[in-house]
Amino acid sequence: MSVLELLALVFVFTGGLCSGAGLLYMRQLKLSSKKVQGIKPFMGTHIQTTKILSDQLESISQDIETSISEIIQGFVDVGHLSQTQGNHIQKSLNNTGNIEHNGESVELEVFVEKVNSSLEEIIQTILWITESNAQVIAIMDDLSERGERINECLGQMDSIAKQTHLLSLNASIEAARAGEQGKGFSVVADEVCKLSNQASAFNESIEDEIIGIQQGLDEVYAQTKKMGTRDLTPIIQCQETVSILVHSLMTSKNSISTLLEEAGSQNLNISGSVQTLVQKFQFQDRTMQRLQHISETLDRIQKDMEEILVCYGWRKEHLTPDEEFLTGMLSGYTMKEERSVHKGESADTEEDDDILFFDDNLVAMQNETEIFSERKE
Amino acid sequence: MSKTILTVDDSISIRQMVAFTLKQAGFNVVEASDGEQGLQVARNNSVDLIITDLNMPNMDGLQMIQNLRGDAAYKFTPILMLTTESDDTKKMAGKQAGATGWLVKPFNPEQLLKVINKVMAA
Numbered sequence: 410m411s412v413l414e415l416l417a418l419v420f421v422f423t424g425g426l427c428s429g430a431g432l433l434y435m436r437q438l439k440l441s442s443k444k445v446q447g448i449k450p451f452m453g454t455h456i457q458t459t460k461i462l463s464d465q466l467e468s469i470s471q472d473i474e475t476s477i478s479e480i481i482q483g484f485v486d487v488g489h490l491s492q493t494q495g496n497h498i499q500k501s502l503n504n505t506g507n508i509e510h511n512g513e514s515v516e517l518e519v520f521v522e523k524v525n526s527s528l529e530e531i532i533q534t535i536l537w538i539t540e541s542n543a544q545v546i547a548i549m550d551d552l553s554e555r556g557e558r559i560n561e562c563l564g565q566m567d568s569i570a571k572q573t574h575l576l577s578l579n580a581s582i583e584a585a586r587a588g589e590q591g592k593g594f595s596v597v598a599d600e601v602c603k604l605s606n607q608a609s610a611f612n613e614s615i616e617d618e619i620i621g622i623q624q625g626l627d628e629v630y631a632q633t634k635k636m637g638t639r640d641l642t643p644i645i646q647c648q649e650t651v652s653i654l655v656h657s658l659m660t661s662k663n664s665i666s667t668l669l670e671e672a673g674s675q676n677l678n679i680s681g682s683v684q685t686l687v688q689k690f691q692f693q694d695r696t697m698q699r700l701q702h703i704s705e706t707l708d709r710i711q712k713d714m715e716e717i718l719v720c721y722g723w724r725k726e727h728l729t730p731d732e733e734f735l736t737g738m739l740s741g742y743t744m745k746e747e748r749s750v751h752k753g754e755s756a757d758t759e760e761d762d763d764i765l766f767f768d769d770n771l772v773a774m775q776n777e778t779e780i781f782s783e784r785k786e
Numbered sequence: 787m788s789k790t791i792l793t794v795d796d797s798i799s800i801r802q803m804v805a806f807t808l809k810q811a812g813f814n815v816v817e818a819s820d821g822e823q824g825l826q827v828a829r830n831n832s833v834d835l836i837i838t839d840l841n842m843p844n845m846d847g848l849q850m851i852q853n854l855r856g857d858a859a860y861k862f863t864p865i866l867m868l869t870t871e872s873d874d875t876k877k878m879a880g881k882q883a884g885a886t887g888w889l890v891k892p893f894n895p896e897q898l899l900k901v902i903n904k905v906m907a908a
Contacts, residue, residue: 478798485806492810684810684895687803691892694797698841698870 452714453728457735459711461751466704468750470697477693488683495676502669505662517662521655528648535644542637549630556623563616570609577602789906790814790831794824794838794850795868800891804837804868807895808902821845825853828860835906836860840869840876848883855884864905868893 507514515523577598584595718725742748749755791813793804798819805815816831818824820842828836836854838847845853847867854860864886871877872890880888886905889898 474798478802481799481802481806485802488806488810680810684807687806688892688895690799691803694795694800694891695870697797 449723450729450731452718452723453725453730454734456711456714456718456725456728457730458738459707459714461738463704463707463711464750464753465747466700466707468746470700470704472746473693474697477690481687481690484683484687488680488687491676491679491683495673495680498669498673498676502666502673505666505669517659521659524655525652528651532644532648535641539637539639539641542633545633546630546637549626549633552626553623553630556619556626559619560616563612563619567609567612570605570612573605573608574602577605788812788814789834790816791902792816792818792824792828792831792833792836792838794818794821794827794836794842794847796820796839796842800839800868804893804898807898811899813902821847821850821853824850828854829857832859833863835902836863836865837868837902838865840867840871840880848879848885851880851883851885864908866901866905868898 506517508517508520509515510520580598580601581595584591584598587594715725718728739748739751742751791808793801793808793815794817795801795804796819801817801819805817808815816827816833818827821838822845824836824838825845827833838850840847847869851865854863854865865884867880867885867888868891869888870891877888887901889901
């Protein structure tokens with residue numbers, strides 16, 4: 410047997426074996442194909458179902474994210490408002506204890522102390538003036554008595570002047586009677602007469618001055634007495650009233666401060682609660698990731714099933730899904746979003762039929778409203 | 787002047803929460819929704835610290851960190867990973883990429899601020 414004949418025998422033998430195995434495989438495949446033909450509709454249905462489920466999960470994730478984001482924004486706004494309110498409260502708290510005095514901000518306690526000490530000073534000064542008045546009145550009484558005594562002295566001086574005048578007259582008479590020898594004495598007598606007249610006139614002018622002084626003193630006396638006898642009760646009562654006012658001002662300031670402090674601490678609690686609430690929404694991120702992982706697995710299952718189709722030489726578009734199953738799924742939904750996603754439409758493509766009236770009049774009214782809004786546009 | 791922090795996360799709510807916490811603590815906050823945008827924002831602003839998620843579309847957190855570490859301006863800037871990922875291999879990958887630290891979500895605001903102050907002081 411030549412080499413060529415041997416090679417030909419090997420080829421025939423191996424070829425026969427291969428074709429035999431191939432025929433056997435083909436027969437088994439045919440048998441299996443018959444069996445798997447039964448799962449063909451399920452494949453079609455569930456490839457579509459996994460796709461729908463994956464889309465539904467994505468739609469749910471987006472829905473959650475949008476809503477949570479809006480809620481968080483709301484809380485963030487509340488947080489900012491709370492912070493602003495807290496700042497205002499703190500500002501009010503800082504200002505409650507202060508008062509504007511001579512262009513400076515003075516603590517209310519210091520201001521009240523100043524008012525009290527000023528009032529006390531005023532009262533003390535008034536009391537001192539009143540006491541001094543009493544002393545002035547006593548001095549005036551003494552002065553009045555002395556004035557009377559001066560008047561008495563002036564009366565005595567007047568009578569001395571008159572007697573001196575009389576004496577000078579008598580001396581002149583006696584001098585005339587003595588003749589030539591009495592001439593010198595007559596001159597003396599005349600001078601004494603003049604002196605007595607002068608003394609009398611001087612006396613009168615002193616008396617006039619003293620009367621004037623006494624009249625002035627009488628007026629001062631009357632005025633001082635009027636001041637001295639003035640009732641101090643209203644002034645003392647005024648001090649008490651101001652004291653009460655200042656006290657109630659302090660009390661209300663303290664209660665306002667307490668209220669503001671409470672509001673401040675409540676505000677801090679609100680801020681803290683808002684912060685805690687905002688942080689709690691982290692579940693959304695975690696939930697989304699978990700949903701995403703499920704969705705990814707569903708996508709992998711879908712791809713695997715598509716690979717099986719390739720193995721059997723089936724084309725996806727030639728598969729006839731179980732319409733009954735898919736319709737059952739569709740009728741199980743309650744929300745239009747679910748139906749839209751199932752049909753592969755975007756969630757907002759469906760017309761807004763959120764409001765539905767069964768009363769014809771109401772339906773007409775609704776139509777009118779729609780026309781009106783169109784006109785407005 | 788207050789420090790600027792960049793928060794990078796594809797979740798709006800996480801960005802809102804992080805921004806809320808940081809703004810309340812007196813920081814300026816800039817945001818980005820993925821690594822690619824994060825790179826842009828970081829390069830257009832002077833950022834003092836970056837907080838980033840790991841898994842994001844377009845460019846993930848690790849790639850963004852690697853890119854930023856190549857920039858002279860961000861060679862030593864603290865970058866914290868804030869992610870739900872708690873796998874040790876991923877953590878090691880974060881370290882190798884150049885992350886400063888790793889925080890697992892959900893985050894505690896006080897803890898986050900404490901970590902931020904710590905890495906900023908270092």
